[in-house]
Amino acid sequence: MAIVQGNQIRKPGRRWSFVTKSSPLPGFRLSLGFTMVYLTVIVLIPLVATLLHAARGGFGVFLHTVTAPRVLASYRVTLGSSAAAALLSAIFGMLLAWVLARYTFPGKRILDALVDLPFALPTAVAGISLTALYAEHGWIGRYLEPHGIHVAFTPLGIVLAMSFVGFPFVVRSVQPVLEDLDPAMEEAAASLGANAWQRTTRIILPVAFPALLTGSALAFARAAGEYGSVIFIAGNMPMKTEITALLIVTKLEEYDYAGAAAIAGAMLALSFTIMLVVNLLQWWIQRREGRRV
């Protein structure tokens, strides 16, 4: 029952309700219930269990474990390589997105489909294959070794493998933005006197840049957590070419569950931070330009 007071209609007794707008469609409780149960069992409980285990023994123990020299070295290797891989992914991803969005040429469809290859190919297969290619007598390695460029079993190899799995994120983030770019904007710029270079640098690239950032952040996140593609080509020498993910596996094999959990906790912290950054990025873009990217 509604009470009309002046210009306001107030419903007595309703302050906050879970559902913000009622809907005539059925199945709300069933679908939401199932979803929540599923997420709780599959995501929440395991996540909480890991975080609790990592925190067991107190913050001091946690800190001690995650700042041990070998662990710190693994951060250096992992994060450093991921950053380099994100940069490489940004460059090549941008190139591919540009070419796919703006030009037509024979073989374009195949190129477009192949960008998804790293998504579809199992990481272990990518790992052994890249190793075979870039090892000393591999198809590519044999041309690089004589020049002193060692890829396999070095940080360079790690960067390479990480770039392999990371660049599709950049392409798939930037490509739709370039495709959706209103040709009228470029025409407007031209009618105002801008030449091709000016149009590219002042109009197209600035519009694509946020998507480039987002894609690079995603590539970075994927690279930092990557396991299968990296461990074959990396060499896995502690303090030199050992990634953090491998360190967790090693600790598990040594039955050091507490140590593994602690490092996993640190990696989770990193994952959540990146998720937060990406969300903030998208919120900022949304606010500025009223569109999602």
Place this chain on the structure above:
Amino acid sequence: MSIQIKNISKQFGSFTALSDVSMTIEAGELVALLGPSGSGKTTLLRIIAGLESPDGGSILLHGEQATRQSASRRGIGFVFQHYALFRHMTIFENVAFGLRVQAAANKPSRAEIRERVQELLKLVQLDSFAKMYPEQLSGGQRQRVALARALAVRPKVLLLDEPFSALDAKVRKELRDWLRRIHDELHVTTVLVTHDQEEALEVADTVAILDHGKVEQIGTPQAVYDHPASPFVYDFLGDVNLFHGRLLAELSLDKRGNNIAERVESVIGFVRPHELELSRDLPEGQKAVLASVVRIHAAGPHVRLELRITGNGRPVAAELNRRRYEQLALTPGEFVFVWPQSIRLFDNAGASSLLIDQGGGI
């Protein structure tokens, strides 16, 4: 700057957008290119701008060949239907853009740019919006920014591609008046593309009506409305009643004195709703038809009546001003006599037209 359009043709695949179009636009004129979708008006505008290149013919801007010149060099300003503002730039930066991309030799100083931008934003009454982003503005405001941006570089020609069609009716009317006022102030040669005949007739000095890639008629708004050159133009520029009939020999001889009597052919008579006279009684000697009143739309400044001719059941639309309507005091179902104050006849070829001032064989 004057614009000369000479024998322009353009095809898109198998579709002919423009077919041998020629026109001259005088410096300082405001010309409307009017026509339905597909008539070629936007294509013509874009060719003038340099955003499309014609298959044949040439464009001269101020007497100089511009046909092969790129759009960035023609000194034109272009306003798009959906504004095409740079989303990632503020309003200020949008308007300043044209000034900032100029070659170093000609580029104004930062202070000059700032002054010019402020001047223009004031002109379009958006000076307090300088730091905002297009996303935060309404449609009408965005179009004003687009106008300011186009004017910033002092173009010699201003081209507008259906600039108001994406806006609400009220905003459309306001901006229409705006555009006219700015044109009167700045005297820039302006070409406006629109499919809204009311807009064209209200705003322009000259109206060019296009259909299927050809120019049907060019003239002042009054001229094209009162003296339409073809059935298409007549129909496009307002409501019309059609009467099919045969040309009566006596009529033609009376009015014209020409020997058209031999050409007894079927013609179509065009009468505007407000050119119909209604009366309960039939005046002496007046030829008229009897019609029944089907429906009356009395809201607004004019009253529209839907009538049906008793003889052949055909519908007729009549328009009366309020006073006349109240004099008659008609209600649905009543019978009334209808005759045209003036009627325009077109023969089958649509080309020739005759104007008869009083009544006519119906």
Place this chain on the structure above:
Amino acid sequence: MSGRSNVPSSAILQPTVPQRMGRVALILLALLFLGGFLILPVVAVFAQALSQGWKLYFESIRQEDVLSALRLTALVASIAVPLNVVFGIAASWAITRFDFHGKSLLITLIDIPLSVSPVVAGMMYVEVFGLHGWLGPWLQEHNLHVIFAVPGIVLATVFVTFPFVARELIPFMQAQGSDEETAAVVLGANGWSVFWRVTLPNIKWALLYGTILAASRSIGEFGAVSVVSGHIRGQTTTLPLEVEMLYNEYSFTAAFAAASLLTLAAIVTLVIKKMIEVTSGVHPVPEEEEVES
């Protein structure tokens, strides 16, 4: 991608001769990248697998270990994928057809597997179901094995792949709107009728697309499965794991032979994806992009 191209046709944007050359250069560069970085690894897999002839290739594939790994992979996928399809449908139904508090949180939860390292994912399940985990003692009592057994592998695979169907459906169903379903309800249809007769036919392509992505990932998952599986040959070894084991035993040809099966599956996935994109305009949602809530 759908292959939409933003190639403007207007005159000013027709390239000049130097611009045209620049374009060709970029396209060639992109194709070079494609060839060197993407195609070469795939070719290398087959080259290595066949390096000792077809006979040895087929023998390697027919080894009992490989076959049982293949069977296990298929089994895991056939459980994980349908589960995730059901989840995806339920989650997108709840999210796109109703308004309620906490929707953003829900979507964030769904995105978590995409930003978490697969090794950490596996760890999370060890924390819950492992010997020293939360349910460890209880499972031991009842002689139930999750970790180092098939159920663990299924769980880990489910975790890693459940976002794919949901993330494909959510934007799709959002864009479609609920008008048709509302109309059906008004006409008297009950929940299941609405779903089967109205919703399902409309979403079938997006659903298929998401399912293909999930299936492809289920088959190829390595890191998470590696942690939970125990690597017991013939019992808890999936095909990617078998590839690793063969490789570490220096049976390179056999490893690549097994890898070639996975690669074939990946190629088939890409082809099907492209076909769906071309026929229906459905396109992938870049991983971790924030879907509209």
